[in-house]
Amino acid sequence: EVQLVESGGGLVQPGRSLRLSCAASGFTFDDCGMHWVRQAPGKGLEWVSGISWNSGGKGYADIVKGRFTISRDNAKNSVFLQMDSLRLDDTALYYCVKERGSEGSGWLDSWGQGTQVTVSS
Amino acid sequence: DIQMTQSPSSLSASVGDRVTITCRASQSISRYLNWYQLKPGKAPKLLIYTASSLQSGVPSRFSGSGSGTDFTLTISSLQPDDFATYYCQQSYTTLLFTFGGGTKVEIK
Numbered sequence: 001e002v003q004l005v006e007s008g009g010g011l012v013q014p015g016r017s018l019r020l021s022c023a024a025s026g027f028t029f030d031d032c033g034m035h036w037v038r039q040a041p042g043k044g045l046e047w048v049s050g051i052s053w054n055s056g057g058k059g060y061a062d063i064v065k066g067r068f069t070i071s072r073d074n075a076k077n078s079v080f081l082q083m084d085s086l087r088l089d090d091t092a093l094y095y096c097v098k099e100r101g102s103e104g105s106g107w108l109d110s111w112g113q114g115t116q117v118t119v120s121s
Numbered sequence: 122d123i124q125m126t127q128s129p130s131s132l133s134a135s136v137g138d139r140v141t142i143t144c145r146a147s148q149s150i151s152r153y154l155n156w157y158q159l160k161p162g163k164a165p166k167l168l169i170y171t172a173s174s175l176q177s178g179v180p181s182r183f184s185g186s187g188s189g190t191d192f193t194l195t196i197s198s199l200q201p202d203d204f205a206t207y208y209c210q211q212s213y214t215t216l217l218f219t220f221g222g223g224t225k226v227e228i229k
Contacts, residue, residue, distance in 0.1 A: 044220060051216075107212060109167050
């Protein structure tokens with residue numbers, strides 16, 4: 001059974017940093033692209049960032065480009081999202097998502113339960 | 122970036138109704154279109170991938186169609202468990218995905 005367990009969320013002040021982690025199990029991690037998707041309160045789903053199986057490809061939504069950095073450690077079956085210069089509108093539930101595919105053009109077939117990030121002064 | 126536009130943004134329907142949700146891409150995305158269901162307090166669930174392929178375990182009352190810029194998700198006979206919000210998502214642009222704005226299906 002695929003399991004994706006996010007951690008690292010919390011309450012943080014504007015301008016500060018936070019690092020999200022996602023521990024994956026139940027599938028061959030280094031066969032899959034991985035992504036982060038968020039949902040702000042009362043809003044829809046928003047793709048944030050994705051990374052290919054070997055970290056050779058990384059992508060970011062325009063709204064987070066230059067502030068967020070995605071990475072992965074295939075030896076530890078983990079994916080990370082370093083979030084710097086956080087803004088109030090980054091407040092959201094952040095999901096770790098597995099791609100059915102390896103290069104970042106597949107579909108998102110397994111989702112974690114999410115970790116809440118709240119940016120507030 | 123490719124923009125995805127869903128319509129309607131919400132709809133009211135009764136159990137047993139046929140429901141159709143539309144998703145339009147700002148440019149051709151071939152069949153790189155996926156559909157998800159989101160319920161409050163639960164993780165999103167993949168329903169349909171590559172426009173018309175039914176994800177394993179998803180009831181056959183769900184179907185998808187379309188290619189290029191215009192796509193539809195159809196629920197042939199709405200069930201109580203189907204009241205939720207539905208999102209389309211394009212995966213045409215590698216590592217630069219976008220979601221539609223969502224369609225909330227409510228009980229009439």
